[in-house]
Amino acid sequence: MGAPDYSIPGSVAPRPASEAVSDAAPQSVAGAARTVAAVLAESQVEAVLDELERDLVGLAPVKQRIRDIAALLVIDKLRMNLGLQAETPSLHMSFTGNPGTGKTTVALRMAEILHRLGYVRKGHLVAVTRDDLVGQYIGHTAPKTREVLKKAMGGVLFIDEAYYLYRPENERDYGQEAIEILLQVMENQRDDLVVILAGYKDRMDTFFKSNPGMSSRIAHHLDFPNYSVDELQQIAQRMLAQRHYHFGAGADAVFRDYLERRIRQPHFANARSVRNALDRARLRQASRLFAERERELSQDDLTTLLPADLLGSRVFADTQP
Numbered sequence: 001m002g003a004p005d006y007s008i009p010g011s012v013a014p015r016p017a018s019e020a021v022s023d024a025a026p027q028s029v030a031g032a033a034r035t036v037a038a039v040l041a042e043s044q045v046e047a048v049l050d051e052l053e054r055d056l057v058g059l060a061p062v063k064q065r066i067r068d069i070a071a072l073l074v075i076d077k078l079r080m081n082l083g084l085q086a087e088t089p090s091l092h093m094s095f096t097g098n099p100g101t102g103k104t105t106v107a108l109r110m111a112e113i114l115h116r117l118g119y120v121r122k123g124h125l126v127a128v129t130r131d132d133l134v135g136q137y138i139g140h141t142a143p144k145t146r147e148v149l150k151k152a153m154g155g156v157l158f159i160d161e162a163y164y165l166y167r168p169e170n171e172r173d174y175g176q177e178a179i180e181i182l183l184q185v186m187e188n189q190r191d192d193l194v195v196i197l198a199g200y201k202d203r204m205d206t207f208f209k210s211n212p213g214m215s216s217r218i219a220h221h222l223d224f225p226n227y228s229v230d231e232l233q234q235i236a237q238r239m240l241a242q243r244h245y246h247f248g249a250g251a252d253a254v255f256r257d258y259l260e261r262r263i264r265q266p267h268f269a270n271a272r273s274v275r276n277a278l279d280r281a282r283l284r285q286a287s288r289l290f291a292e293r294e295r296e297l298s299q300d301d302l303t304t305l306l307p308a309d310l311l312g313s314r315v316f317a318d319t320q321p
Contacts, residue, residue: 032081039074043116052109056102057238058231065222066110073117090219091119091194092186094208096201097224100270103198104158106222111156114194121154121192128157130164133178141174145181153192162197163207179211186217227270229259236274240305245282248304254311261315277313284309 033039040046049067056063069091076089091114095103108125115123132148135141149157159165165175186195197204197214201223208215227235233256240246247255258277262268269276285305289297 033078034081036074036078039077039117043074043118045070045074045113045116048109048112048116052106056105057234058227059102059106059224062102062106062222062224065220066106066113069110069220070113070117073113073119077117088119088191090190090217092190092218093194093196093220093222094204094218095196095198095222095224096204098200098226098268098270100272100274101224101226102271103224104160106224107156107158107196107198110196111194114156120156120194124152124155126152126155126157127160129160130175130178133159133182134165134173134175136174138174141177142181145178149181149185149193153189156194156196158196158198161199161203163199163203166207166210168210179214183213183217229256229263232259232263232270232274235271236278239275239278243282245278245303245305248306250307251305251310254307258310258313258315265315277310278305280313281305281309284312 033042049070052063052066072089093110095107097103104127107127111120111123111125114120126148128148133141133145135144165179167173167175182195185193195217197207197218199207208218233252236255237247255277259274262273262277282305288306288309289301
C-alpha cells in the first residue's frame with residue numbers, strides 16, 4: 001500500500017511536477033502590471049500595511065518583516081507577469097512570542113495581504129488549537145483535522161500553541177497523526193493554504209527540532225517581542241478611547257505604577273493583561289457610580305476612570321494598610 005492521501009476535497013489541486021518548471025521560454029502576461037506601483041494600485045496592499053502600522057503599537061521588527069514579505073510577493077507578482085516564475089513560493093510561517101503580543105492580529109493582516117496579492121483565494125483566517133485537530137480515539141483525528149483544513153482552504157490556518165500537537169511521552173496520543181496530515185497538505189496544497197504555527201519561542205524551537213519535516217516547510221519565522229511599559233500605556237489609551245473612556249486626574253500615573261508591578265508578576269500577558277485590567281477598573285467604576293443612586297450622572301462621570309478604580313487591584317495589595 002502507498003502513503004495515505006490527505007488531500008482536501010474542494011481545494012485547488014497541486015500542480016503536477018511536470019508543470020512546476022517549464023523548459024519553454026517564459027511567456028509574459030499581456031496587459032499585466034509591470035511596475036511595483038501598478039501592483040500596489042491593483043491590490044491595495046499598502047492600505048493593509050498602513051493599518052498594521054497604525055493599529056498596532058510597537059512591534060517594529062515584526063512590521064518590517066511583514067513589509068519585507070509583502071515586497072517579496074509584489075516582486076514575485078511582477079516576475080510571474082513576465083513569465084519568469086511558475087511555482088508559488090512557500091509562505092508557511094512561525095509566529096513566536098508571549099501571549100498578548102499581537103500574533104493573531106498580525107495573522108489576520110497577513111491573510112488579507114495574501115488575498116489581495118492573489119496568493120490565497122479567500123483571505124479568511126481559521127484559528128485553532130490542538131483540541132480542534134486531535135481526536136481522542138483511533139480513527140477520530142484524521143476526519144477532525146481534514147474538516148479544519150477544509151474550512152481553512154483558500155485562506156490561512158493559524159494553529160496556536162502548535163507544540164501541543166507533539167506529545168512523545170504519551171504513546172497513545174494522536175497528535176502525530178494530525179502533524180502528518182498537516183505536513184502533506186502544507187507541501188502538496190500550498191497553492192491553496194498558508195499555515196501559521198504560533199506559540200512560546202522556546203517550546204516552538206523544541207517542537208521544530210523534534211519535527212524536522214515541519215521545520216523544513218516553514219519559510220518565515222517572526223519573533224514577537226514583549227511590549228515595554230510605555231507601549232503598554234499607549235495600548236491602554238487606545239483601548240479606552242475605543243470604548244469612550246479616559247483616565248481622570250492622576251489615574252494615568254496610577255496605571256503606569258500598576259503596569260510596572262504587574263509586568264514582574266507571573267502569567268503577565270502583555271496587551272491581554274492590559275485589557276483585563278481595564279475591564280476590572282470599569283467594574284469598580286460601575287460599582288462606585290451605582291452606589292450614588294440619587295446623583296445625576298454626567299457624561300464625564302460615565303466615561304472617567306479615577307485612581308480609586310485602579311488602586312482596588314490586588315497588584316497594589318502589598319502596599320495597602
